[in-house]
Amino acid sequence: MTEFAPVEQQLQLLRRGAADLVDEKQLAEKLERSRKSGKPLTIKTGFDPTAPDLHLGHTVLLRKMRHFQELGHRVIFLIGDFTGMIGDPTGKKATRPQLTKEQVLENSETYKRQVFGILDPEVTVIEYNSRWLDELGAHGMVKLAGSYTLARMMERDDFRTRYESHQPISLHEMLYPLVQGYDSIALEADVELGGHDQIFNLLVGRDLMRERGMEPQVVLTVPLLVGTDGTDKMSKSLGNAIAVEDSATEMFGRTMSIPDALMWDWLLLLTDTPEGEIAQLRQQVESGENPKAVKQRLARSIVEGYWSAEDATKAQEEFDRVFSRGGRPQDIESVVHSGPRLLTAVLAETGLASSKSEARRLVQQGAVSIDDERVSDPFHQVPMRDSAYLFKVGKRRFLEITLQEPEDAS
Amino acid sequence: MTEFAPVEQQLQLLRRGAADLVDEKQLAEKLERSRKSGKPLTIKTGFDPTAPDLHLGHTVLLRKMRHFQELGHRVIFLIGDFTGMIGDPTGKKATRPQLTKEQVLENSETYKRQVFGILDPEVTVIEYNSRWLDELGAHGMVKLAGSYTLARMMERDDFRTRYESHQPISLHEMLYPLVQGYDSIALEADVELGGHDQIFNLLVGRDLMRERGMEPQVVLTVPLLVGTDGTDKMSKSLGNAIAVEDSATEMFGRTMSIPDALMWDWLLLLTDTPEGEIAQLRQQVESGENPKAVKQRLARSIVEGYWSAEDATKAQEEFDRVFSRGGRPQDIESVVHSGPRLLTAVLAETGLASSKSEARRLVQQGAVSIDDERVSDPFHQVPMRDSAYLFKVGKRRFLEITLQEPEDAS
Numbered sequence: 001m002t003e004f005a006p007v008e009q010q011l012q013l014l015r016r017g018a019a020d021l022v023d024e025k026q027l028a029e030k031l032e033r034s035r036k037s038g039k040p041l042t043i044k045t046g047f048d049p050t051a052p053d054l055h056l057g058h059t060v061l062l063r064k065m066r067h068f069q070e071l072g073h074r075v076i077f078l079i080g081d082f083t084g085m086i087g088d089p090t091g092k093k094a095t096r097p098q099l100t101k102e103q104v105l106e107n108s109e110t111y112k113r114q115v116f117g118i119l120d121p122e123v124t125v126i127e128y129n130s131r132w133l134d135e136l137g138a139h140g141m142v143k144l145a146g147s148y149t150l151a152r153m154m155e156r157d158d159f160r161t162r163y164e165s166h167q168p169i170s171l172h173e174m175l176y177p178l179v180q181g182y183d184s185i186a187l188e189a190d191v192e193l194g195g196h197d198q199i200f201n202l203l204v205g206r207d208l209m210r211e212r213g214m215e216p217q218v219v220l221t222v223p224l225l226v227g228t229d230g231t232d233k234m235s236k237s238l239g240n241a242i243a244v245e246d247s248a249t250e251m252f253g254r255t256m257s258i259p260d261a262l263m264w265d266w267l268l269l270l271t272d273t274p275e276g277e278i279a280q281l282r283q284q285v286e287s288g289e290n291p292k293a294v295k296q297r298l299a300r301s302i303v304e305g306y307w308s309a310e311d312a313t314k315a316q317e318e319f320d321r322v323f324s325r326g327g328r329p330q331d332i333e334s335v336v337h338s339g340p341r342l343l344t345a346v347l348a349e350t351g352l353a354s355s356k357s358e359a360r361r362l363v364q365q366g367a368v369s370i371d372d373e374r375v376s377d378p379f380h381q382v383p384m385r386d387s388a389y390l391f392k393v394g395k396r397r398f399l400e401i402t403l404q405e406p407e408d409a410s
Numbered sequence: 411m412t413e414f415a416p417v418e419q420q421l422q423l424l425r426r427g428a429a430d431l432v433d434e435k436q437l438a439e440k441l442e443r444s445r446k447s448g449k450p451l452t453i454k455t456g457f458d459p460t461a462p463d464l465h466l467g468h469t470v471l472l473r474k475m476r477h478f479q480e481l482g483h484r485v486i487f488l489i490g491d492f493t494g495m496i497g498d499p500t501g502k503k504a505t506r507p508q509l510t511k512e513q514v515l516e517n518s519e520t521y522k523r524q525v526f527g528i529l530d531p532e533v534t535v536i537e538y539n540s541r542w543l544d545e546l547g548a549h550g551m552v553k554l555a556g557s558y559t560l561a562r563m564m565e566r567d568d569f570r571t572r573y574e575s576h577q578p579i580s581l582h583e584m585l586y587p588l589v590q591g592y593d594s595i596a597l598e599a600d601v602e603l604g605g606h607d608q609i610f611n612l613l614v615g616r617d618l619m620r621e622r623g624m625e626p627q628v629v630l631t632v633p634l635l636v637g638t639d640g641t642d643k644m645s646k647s648l649g650n651a652i653a654v655e656d657s658a659t660e661m662f663g664r665t666m667s668i669p670d671a672l673m674w675d676w677l678l679l680l681t682d683t684p685e686g687e688i689a690q691l692r693q694q695v696e697s698g699e700n701p702k703a704v705k706q707r708l709a710r711s712i713v714e715g716y717w718s719a720e721d722a723t724k725a726q727e728e729f730d731r732v733f734s735r736g737g738r739p740q741d742i743e744s745v746v747h748s749g750p751r752l753l754t755a756v757l758a759e760t761g762l763a764s765s766k767s768e769a770r771r772l773v774q775q776g777a778v779s780i781d782d783e784r785v786s787d788p789f790h791q792v793p794m795r796d797s798a799y800l801f802k803v804g805k806r807r808f809l810e811i812t813l814q815e816p817e818d819a820s
Contacts, residue, residue, distance in 0.1 A: 001606060134547075137547055139543075142493075147580075149578040149580055150579040150580075170559055175555050
């Protein structure tokens, strides 16, 4: 019989950084029962089966899953292949491409590689929801739809907003929350974890379970992590993300770039630093201590999680060399660019900016220099020359670019 | 190769009494093509699999199906067993009871018995939509849902009205029009027939076919028949219906009871009387001729359709005897009543009224007499006696009722 920690001790870890907990009393009861029976709770977290490229924003959720694992509970990593294999039937802009069975399996391999830095591969249960949803049949799907009303579905903010502003809502979008809820029924989930933006869907699962006479799942969400810019939710397309597969140097440097005010959330959500200690550090900084030491500690802690203590030390040395002393990084990547020579196009196509419009903004903000000369005209054409240019964007992004005439299309 | 009548001639019959035809030009093209290729059109009409008790209101649609059969086209009588076997998942008031496979088959036998008075049993194709919908699977159902938006679904008046007045709409109700549309795809329907209240669902089928690159079906609806009261849509529960299994006498008598103004619609929708002749008769009545002869002709024609010319003659004689000369019908049914002796309860429980509230209305209107004495107190208790009472409701409903003490429940 498994020995579980006292309920209050478990709750303390599980509450850490949570955005919603519906509700704590029920969670305490479930933990109590599990402790008495020696039976772990079943924790469900769903993931899209689209090609994953995880960044630190995703790890907030993964870390919460790990908390449950550390406490001895059964954590299910649920891959939503059923919906992934449907794709977006509206055919609009291929935002949700239809995946084959092979692609789903391939993506789940990539997932495993990326998430097992955080989750314990020995005890993580991987499931695919097609297992029970394929069996459900057309009948079962219509019945499932019958268990919810339009009005309740429209309680979801984005549905209501889109409907009222005459944005199209495809009917199948209203089925997805039900499908997700059905997953909870199939898995007999005790707890479902998700991002705070998923709260509506998670509560639908609670409703459906209650309607079937099951004990409803507890819903626990984590906040959306703010990205390196300190304003927007971390997202690859906004260029404010740190990928879990980024190099140690990059992770360290980009963490050091976040606004001081963001450090406390990151310490809470991305490290194991005890909450009391975070409060203490914060008080010290607020009473005038230099925040740099705290940020270094945060950056080291993040790098150590994905690399090693040694890598973290190297990354820190590199960071100090380059930025603290105004030098250049040791390894600067080189690329050959053969596209248009308009500055914004060069920045976007080499990846120094995420888009031409971001490139324009960066140039206008004075963040771009070529061979140490700041360029402020976004319509600047980079002249051809044989030797490479050294591009610098912001304080830390360097790239050697060699221009090449575009090949003749004929 | 089948010989089809000229298109204009076919159109003339098909247009007769139609409420909507979307659209006539396309129907003409389909008929033209069918005439050239010798290939009949596929005509689809869907029916609920719930226990059928057909009345003349239903026959308007069945007669339109027969028109297509007379012209040599392929008419499919589609039984919606898929949805019937789902039932109403909301569980509200069992309005749509869940049927078993056996019940559906039993009901379809009852259907056949009732509809083959109108449709040609030799050429009617009977289909069950579970054949293709079971195969669709949960995937297919979600995809199907993805082919329509909420906004388009809310173009349906009753959905919009219910939503705006905060009446619940179960999500599966929004799937039913799509399922019906999918039936048209599966059957490759050229034309779908339905009641005018079905127009939205039928047009959804048209949309879905177009989206799949198929030639969309033509939609042809027939009006809802007004019942014997001359005001409301014919419906068993309103007590203004004539069932196709009613006796010849009842059919004849109840047809004679309709308001004169309703005769023209009934002639158009329930008989084969040529449209020109109907117009002529109408003109004669409007210029002062007695409408009784026309109504007799209508009543005869209806009775002949379900019984025989001989039965029609007998029914007419009986009618004349009873009502024209104030007599009583030859055969009066007898029942034994052992329930409560409150007048309204007796009327409702013996079927003389469709409900206690209708019974109360009838009594208050002075339409009820017992042994030739009018009774106007709805709270009248019918005294016990050994001999039977003769109950009369309205001009034509007679029933001999023998009262019996209710049996002891112990």
